[in-house]
Amino acid sequence: MDMFQKFNSYLEEEYEIREKIREIVRQIDSESKEAAATLQIIHISLSDVGKACTDARTIFDKCRILYNDLAQCIPSGQYYRFSDHWNWSIQRLISLIALVVYLEAGFLVTRDTCADILGIKNQQTVGELHLDLETYLLGLLLMVNELSRFAINVVTLGDYSRVLSLQRFVSDLNSGFRLLNLKNDGLRKRYDTLKYDVKKIEEIVYDLSIRGLLKPTEEITEAFTGA
Amino acid sequence: MSFRKQKNLRQNNRDRDSNKQNQKGEELDTNNPIIKQFQIYSVELDDKHDRHERLVKASRDVTIESKRIIFLLHNIDARKNNKTAVLEEAKQRIEKLCTQNFLVIARELQGYDIYQYIRAISAGIQEFIEAFTFCEYLQDKELSDWNQIEKRFKYKTEDNNEYKFDLIPCEFMLGLADLTGEIMRHCINSLGSGDTDNCFKTCKFLQNIYSKYLTLDSVPNRGRDFSQKMSTMRASTLKCEHVCYNLMVRGTEGSKLVSFDGATGVDADNDEGFF
Numbered sequence A: 001m002d003m004f005q006k007f008n009s010y011l012e013e014e015y016e017i018r019e020k021i022r023e024i025v026r027q028i029d030s031e032s033k034e035a036a037a038t039l040q041i042i043h044i045s046l047s048d049v050g051k052a053c054t055d056a057r058t059i060f061d062k063c064r065i066l067y068n069d070l071a072q073c074i075p076s077g078q079y080y081r082f083s084d085h086w087n088w089s090i091q092r093l094i095s096l097i098a099l100v101v102y103l104e105a106g107f108l109v110t111r112d113t114c115a116d117i118l119g120i121k122n123q124q125t126v127g128e129l130h131l132d133l134e135t136y137l138l139g140l141l142l143m144v145n146e147l148s149r150f151a152i153n154v155v156t157l158g159d160y161s162r163v164l165s166l167q168r169f170v171s172d173l174n175s176g177f178r179l180l181n182l183k184n185d186g187l188r189k190r191y192d193t194l195k196y197d198v199k200k201i202e203e204i205v206y207d208l209s210i211r212g213l214l215k216p217t218e219e220i221t222e223a224f225t226g227a
Numbered sequence B: 001m002s003f004r005k006q007k008n009l010r011q012n013n014r015d016r017d018s019n020k021q022n023q024k025g026e027e028l029d030t031n032n033p034i035i036k037q038f039q040i041y042s043v044e045l046d047d048k049h050d051r052h053e054r055l056v057k058a059s060r061d062v063t064i065e066s067k068r069i070i071f072l073l074h075n076i077d078a079r080k081n082n083k084t085a086v087l088e089e090a091k092q093r094i095e096k097l098c099t100q101n102f103l104v105i106a107r108e109l110q111g112y113d114i115y116q117y118i119r120a121i122s123a124g125i126q127e128f129i130e131a132f133t134f135c136e137y138l139q140d141k142e143l144s145d146w147n148q149i150e151k152r153f154k155y156k157t158e159d160n161n162e163y164k165f166d167l168i169p170c171e172f173m174l175g176l177a178d179l180t181g182e183i184m185r186h187c188i189n190s191l192g193s194g195d196t197d198n199c200f201k202t203c204k205f206l207q208n209i210y211s212k213y214l215t216l217d218s219v220p221n222r223g224r225d226f227s228q229k230m231s232t233m234r235a236s237t238l239k240c241e242h243v244c245y246n247l248m249v250r251g252t253e254g255s256k257l258v259s260f261d262g263a264t265g266v267d268a269d270n271d272e273g274f275f
Helices: A003-043 A045-073 A079-085 A087-105 A111-118 A133-157 A161-177 A186-192 A192-210 A218-226 B002-024 B025-032 B033-072 B083-109 B116-137 B146-153 B169-192 B196-216 B221-269
Strands: B154-156 B162-164
Touching: A003 A045, A003 A079, A003 B146, A045 A087, A045 A111, A045 B146, A079 A087, A079 B116, A087 A111, A087 A133, A087 A186, A111 A133, A133 A161, A133 A192, A133 B033, A161 A186, A161 A192, A161 B033, A186 A192, A192 B033, A218 B002, A218 B146, B002 B116, B033 B116, B083 B116, B083 B146, B083 B154, B083 B162, B116 B169, B146 B154, B169 B196
Parallel strands: none
Antiparallel strands: B154 B162
8 A cells, every 4th residue: 555655645745835934934024023023112102103104015025036936836726725824914903004004194094005005816716825814804803902902001191182083083993893693603702802993992082072171173973873 | 404504694684784884984985905805715715615605515415425335235144145236326426426416516616726625525525435446345346446437427518618637646545544444344244144265265365454454554545544444444354353252253143143242343433323
């Protein structure tokens, strides 16, 4: 029975591919950690936000090169065979990208743009390296977590008006997620934590408004008449 | 029943949710870019879930039919002299699985990454491999490997579409590991029907295959499944060896009664809970 020899060499081949992937993912991980550390400045000093975003973007460029290498390692049609290795690191990068785009422009980054920034495909073309929808959504949820922290620190740093737009953004995102029919899986579990982030930010808005610290802008009156 | 109830409940919740959405914000739905994006994502996610469900169903059909084929093959009895008839029927039913059920799966997976849905179809594939190789074993053929079986999963339909289904080596090996349980059962049956030569033959086969499995390197991903199967396989082998031992020591007549004393406990925990 040489079937077993054949299987052993198959396993060996697989092991080598995994080793290569692991090495690249390790490099990507260390880059994304650096980006995450750079972006921590937003909780400390609002005037440095712009610079932190540009710094993060240069790191994203580095990641793009690494993802190009990673794409070469994946045998065609076998994205999901190895995707366990990189799912988490892409998620984290997506959350950072979404954060940067929000800080710069105030809107939600689309999946297309994320894929462009990382230099990978958006849609799945038979198992090549692409941005998986679930990974993207998980990344967004990770970002909201960071935003609820940001909302607290923004107040501490004295920029009260920002909280309102943050609240708007997060509640829009929340209603977006409610359009999805989630199965009982990892994504749903993570989605369930979104409401705590929403609540946290709403509480901050409440605290500020009962003390008259928020000027009744158009946005608020609109929100009240709309409801 | 409770599962169905749960599903209905969830469906209701879904409907209620979407109603709420409609009441609250028609204006949100059309203008907000976030909502627009998520509507697209929602379609894609639903499509994925639906495909997953369909594959689970197809796989379950394969599982059931394979189990039945295995059950049929266990009916082979030296006393009834029915071997050729049973094998013929089994072969036909296996052929039907290949040409019909797996075509359904291959169609669903067309253009998709099989590894994405492997969890949906894994059980069916393994059970099929078990039935297929068991049938081959009983025909005294050399067992096919995954490439040889894969050849059966190439289709050309009337509308000139070509489909194929790739058999993943890991899944094949897991299915083959299940075969040992059937071989063990076959050995015990042979003992019952007085076909002692067959007992020694199966025992040799099991010892052989078990030692081959021991030579394998660690299997990634499905590692836990694999080690579990290895311990079951060991138990089956021991059971067969015990049967042969009893045959040698006590002769044919007594072994039928005593061989189970020492051996039944070994496999009790690891049985698949089937039959």
